[in-house]
Structure formats: C-alpha cells, structure tokens
Amino acid sequence: GQQLNQSPQSMFIQEGEDVSMNCTSSSIFNTWLWYKQDPGEGPVLLIALYKAGELTSNGRLTAQFGITRKDSFLNISASIPSDVGIYFCAGQSGGTYKYIFGTGTRLKVLA
Amino acid sequence: NAGVTQTPKFQVLKTGQSMTLQCAQDMNHNSMYWYRQDPGMGLRLIYYSASEGTTDKGEVPNGYNVSRLNKREFSLRLESAAPSQTSVYFCASSADPGGEQFFGPGTRLTVL
Numbered sequence: 001g002q003q004l005n006q007s008p009q010s011m012f013i014q015e016g017e018d019v020s021m022n023c024t025s026s027s028i029f030n031t032w033l034w035y036k037q038d039p040g041e042g043p044v045l046l047i048a049l050y051k052a053g054e055l056t057s058n059g060r061l062t063a064q065f066g067i068t069r070k071d072s073f074l075n076i077s078a079s080i081p082s083d084v085g086i087y088f089c090a091g092q093s094g095g096t097y098k099y100i101f102g103t104g105t106r107l108k109v110l111a
Numbered sequence: 112n113a114g115v116t117q118t119p120k121f122q123v124l125k126t127g128q129s130m131t132l133q134c135a136q137d138m139n140h141n142s143m144y145w146y147r148q149d150p151g152m153g154l155r156l157i158y159y160s161a162s163e164g165t166t167d168k169g170e171v172p173n174g175y176n177v178s179r180l181n182k183r184e185f186s187l188r189l190e191s192a193a194p195s196q197t198s199v200y201f202c203a204s205s206a207d208p209g210g211e212q213f214f215g216p217g218t219r220l221t222v223l
Contacts, residue, residue, distance in 0.1 A: 004153065031209075033211060033212070040216075040217075041216055041217070042115075042201055042214035042215050042216045042217050043154075043201070043214045044214070045211055045212070045213060048211050088153070088154070090212075092209060096209065097142065097159065097161060097209040098156060098159075098169070098209075099156075099212065100153070101153035101154040101155075102153055103152060103153050104153070
C-alpha cells in the first residue's frame with residue numbers, strides 16, 4: 001500500500017532558528033495537507049497544497065508541493081516556543097477521498 | 112462555531128464492553144471520517160461517510176460499526192471492546208469527499 005515517510009522524526013532547535021521537515025511518498029499525490037497537533041488535542045490544518053511546484057505561506061510557515069508530486073516540504077521561520085508540537089503531512093491521490101498520513105515530526109523548541 | 116466536537120474525551124472500558132463515540136460538526140460538511148491514532152503510526156482511517164446516508168470501510172474497520180445519524184452527526188460503535196482497540200480516536204469532516212479535513216479534539220480510549 002501507499003506509504004508516507006516523514007523526516008526527521010523529531011528535532012530540537014533553539015528559539016529563533018528556522019526549521020525544515022519533509023514528507024516523501026512512494027506514489028504520486030494530487031493534494032498535500034500539513035497539520036500541527038498539540039498534546040491532547042486534535043490535528044489543526046496549517047496549509048493545503050494542490051499543484052506541483054506550489055509554494056504557500058501561512059504566517060511564518062511555508063510549504064511546498066514537490067515537482068515530482070511525491071514529496072512536500074514544510075519550513076518554519078524564526079521558531080518560537082509555541083511552535084512545539086507534532087507536525088503531520090497528509091497526501092491524497094487523484095480520484096479518491098482518502099488521505100494517507102505521515103507519522104509526524106515532533107518539534108521541541110529550546111528557549 | 113464549534114467546528115467538530117467529540118464525546119466523551121476519555122473512556123476506560125473492560126474487555127467485552129460496548130460503547131459509542133459521538134461526533135458532530137456544525138460546518139455543514141457533507142463528508143465525515145473516523146480515524147484512530149496509535150504511537151509511531153500515522154492516522155488510520157476506520158470508516159468514512161462521503162455524504163449523509165452512506166458509509167464505507169476504511170483501512171482498519173474490523174471491530175467497529177458506524178452510523179451517519181444525519182448530516183451533522185457520525186457515531187462510532189465498539190460492540191465488544193478489545194485491548195487492541197486502546198487508542199486515540201479522531202473524528203474529522205470535510206466539505207466534500209477528498210476535501211480538506213478538519214479534526215475534533217479526540218477521544219482517548221483505554222480497554223483493559
């Protein structure tokens with residue numbers, strides 16, 4: 001079946017640093033979604049991407065739909081303590097309702 | 112506008128007991144979903160409802176049943192709980208099948 005590899009699995013960074021994470025699929029996707037999950041809460045949608053090469057920002061967050069359509073990237077600029085959490089990617093193939101979810105990148109920000 | 116709400120927030124069951132997890136959305140979405148989240152794994156789809164009146168199995172449907180009560184509500188039932196069903200359960204909705212999904216806060220279920 002389809003698989004999503006998300007890396008890194010976890011990372012510690014200093015406040016103010018930029019963060020990069022990515023998701024790689026074994027198959028082509030038509031849509032990529034990025035979510036953030038805080039402890040004890042449900043995932044919250046951050047950014048949605050619909051087109052290969054698309055670059056979309058939401059405040060300090062920027063996500064890109066890879067041109068191969070098999071990967072996506074999320075960058076966080078100038079991290080702050082409230083960026084702590086787990087970031088998930090989700091991808092969807094054309095003609096299906098189903099999203100495949102990555103296993104998450106756990107981000108910890110050191111003040 | 113509460114978005115997606117779920118009840119209960121926490122539940123402990125004994126093996127063999129039954130229970131229903133409730134989910135409601137106030138966004139007038141057509142599609143609703145139930146996922147489970149286990150450590151080290153991505154969210155896995157249990158059942159979904161593309162529109163009112165329809166339900167279909169997802170990736171891990173065994174041991175579960177669902178009811179799309181109306182456009183707003185989608186419940187998940189465990190008829191005979193097993194320890195393997197210990198997990199965090201999330202309900203989600205989207206305007207249409209395959210659209211951006213919005214999640215509820217989750218139900219943390221432990222089966223002893």
